[in-house]
Amino acid sequence: MKKLKWILLILLAALGVGVILNYPKLNIISGYSAKNMSSSVFVAERSFDVIDSIDNGFAPVNIAADEIDLNGKSASASVYGFKKRTAVYREGLGSVLINDDFDPEKPYLKPRRSHENASLSYPYGDAEQQDTLFGNLDYTKLRTAVSNAFGTSNPNQQTRAVVVVYKDQIVAEQYASGFSKNTRILGWSMTKSIVSTLYGILQHQNRIDVQDPAPVDAWKNDERAGISLHNLLQMNSGLEWEEDYTKISDVTRMLFLEENMASVQERKKAKYEPNTHWNYSSGTTNLLSGILRKQFSSHQEYLDFAYSALLDKIGMHSSLIETDMAGNYVGSSYGWATPRDWAKFGLLYLHKGNWNGMQLFSPEWVDYVVQPTPTSEERYGAQFWLNAGGYLPDVPKSIYYADGYQGQRVFIIPSHDMVVVRMGLDTESYDFNGFLKEILAAVGKE
Known part of the structure; x- marks a missing residue:
C-alpha cells in the first residue's frame, strides 16, 4: 500500500508540474478550438462531430472540450474546465474570439456584396463551364x-x-x-x-x-x-517577430488573445535595418x-x-x-x-x-x-x-x-x-x- 501511495503522489506531482507549465497555453488551445469550431460550423457549414474529431483532433488542441450553440451561433471550448473561450459568428464578418467586454447586442457593419455576373459560365461566373477537350492533355x-x-x-x-x-x-x-x-x-x-x-x-x-x-x-x-510598404509586403522590415505555432509566441498571442490584431506588429521594435533580414510574419500582414x-x-x-x-x-x-x-x-x-x-x-x-x-x-x-x-x-x-x-x-x-x-x-x-x-x-x-x-x-x- 505504501508503494502504491508513493506512486500516486509522484503521478499527482507530475500532473501538477505539467499543469503549471502548460497552464498559460490553455488560453491558446481553447481559443484555437473554439474559433475553428465556430468558423467551420457557421462559415463552412460542416458538422460539429467531424470538426471535433478530425479538424480539432490533433495534439494539443484535442485536449479541449468543444460546445456549440446553434441558435446563438457561437462555439466554446475549455481544457479540463479551465480557460473557457468563446467565438461568435456574425453574418458577413465570420467568427471571432471574444473577451468579457464584447457586447453581442451591439450593432455592427458588414460588407455590402454583389453577385453581378454570377450567371456567366465558369470562371467568369458560377454557371457550369462550356467543356472543351484539349488534344494535348492526357x-x-x-x-x-x-x-x-x-x-x-x-x-x-x-x-x-x-x-x-x-x-x-x-x-x-x-x-x-x-x-x-x-x-x-x-x-x-x-x-x-x-x-x-x-x-x-x-x-x-x-x-x-x-x-x-x-x-x-x-x-x-x-x-x-x-520602413516602407514595400518592406512590409516583402516581410523584411527588420521588426521583431516570432512566428512559432508550437508555443506561446507573437503569432499565437495575436491570433488567439488580441482584440486588435493590426496593432501587434506595429508595437514591435526594430531588430535589423529594413531590407536586410527576411522574417516571415503574420503580424506584418495584419499590420498591412x-x-x-x-x-x-x-x-x-x-x-x-x-x-x-x-x-x-x-x-x-x-x-x-x-x-x-x-x-x-x-x-x-x-x-x-x-x-x-x-x-x-x-x-x-x-x-x-x-x-x-x-x-x-x-x-x-x-x-x-x-x-x-x-x-x-x-x-x-x-x-x-x-x-x-x-x-x-x-x-x-x-x-x-x-x-x-x-x-x-x-x-x-x-x-x-x-x-x-x-x-x-x-x-x-x-x-x-x-x-x-x-x-x-x-x-x-x-
Whole structure:
C-alpha cells in the first residue's frame, strides 16, 4: 500500500508540474478550438462531430472540450474546465474570439456584396463551364495524378479538394467525402496573397505607392521611420517577430488573445535595418490590413473594398474574410472560399490582373510580387511564395503560389497556362513537388 501511495503522489506531482507549465497555453488551445469550431460550423457549414474529431483532433488542441450553440451561433471550448473561450459568428464578418467586454447586442457593419455576373459560365461566373477537350492533355494521366493526391488513409494528411484549371477550363476536379465544389475551405495564410492584391489594386488606381514609407504615426520619429510598404509586403522590415505555432509566441498571442490584431506588429521594435533580414510574419500582414483601413474615410468603405474591388469583381462570391474584434480583416489567416473560387484568384494572376476585359491591377504588379525578397533564398516575394530557387526541383521555377497552413495552395503556373488548387488537412509535410510533377506530365505539346 505504501508503494502504491508513493506512486500516486509522484503521478499527482507530475500532473501538477505539467499543469503549471502548460497552464498559460490553455488560453491558446481553447481559443484555437473554439474559433475553428465556430468558423467551420457557421462559415463552412460542416458538422460539429467531424470538426471535433478530425479538424480539432490533433495534439494539443484535442485536449479541449468543444460546445456549440446553434441558435446563438457561437462555439466554446475549455481544457479540463479551465480557460473557457468563446467565438461568435456574425453574418458577413465570420467568427471571432471574444473577451468579457464584447457586447453581442451591439450593432455592427458588414460588407455590402454583389453577385453581378454570377450567371456567366465558369470562371467568369458560377454557371457550369462550356467543356472543351484539349488534344494535348492526357486525361487518364491527369485523373490518376489527381486521384493519387487522395491516396492516404492518414486522417492527419488528407487532401480535401483538388481543382486543375487549364486555359480557363476545369480539366480535373476531385473532393474528399464531406466536401464538394460548394464547400468553403479556410485558406489560412493564402489570405496574405489577397491582402497583397488589394495593395496592387490601390497602386493601379494611383492611390498609394508601395515604395513610400509605411504610414504608421508611432514610427515617424524613431529608427522605424524608414520602413516602407514595400518592406512590409516583402516581410523584411527588420521588426521583431516570432512566428512559432508550437508555443506561446507573437503569432499565437495575436491570433488567439488580441482584440486588435493590426496593432501587434506595429508595437514591435526594430531588430535589423529594413531590407536586410527576411522574417516571415503574420503580424506584418495584419499590420498591412490595418494600414489599408486608413486609406478609406469610413469603416464601411474598408469593409466593402476587398469585395467590390477584388473578390466579388472576379466572382469569388463564396469568399469571406473574417475580422477581429476591432473590425480589421485578419489578412494573415482567415480567408474562406470554395476551391473553385480559390482557383479564380489564381487565374487573375495568370492573366496578369485582367479579368474578362477589366484590368484590376497592372501587369507589372505580377512582376513585383514574384521579385524574390533579399535573404529569402528566392522563396518569397510580396506575400506570395516562389519557386525561383528551385525548392520544388521537378517543376518550373516560374511557378509561384499562395500558401496556407495545413497544405492549402493555389499554384500559378504561367509556363503551362494552368492553375492548380490543393486544399487539405496536414500535420505532416505533403509532397507538392511530386503532386505537381504528375499533373504537369499530363500536359503535352500543342
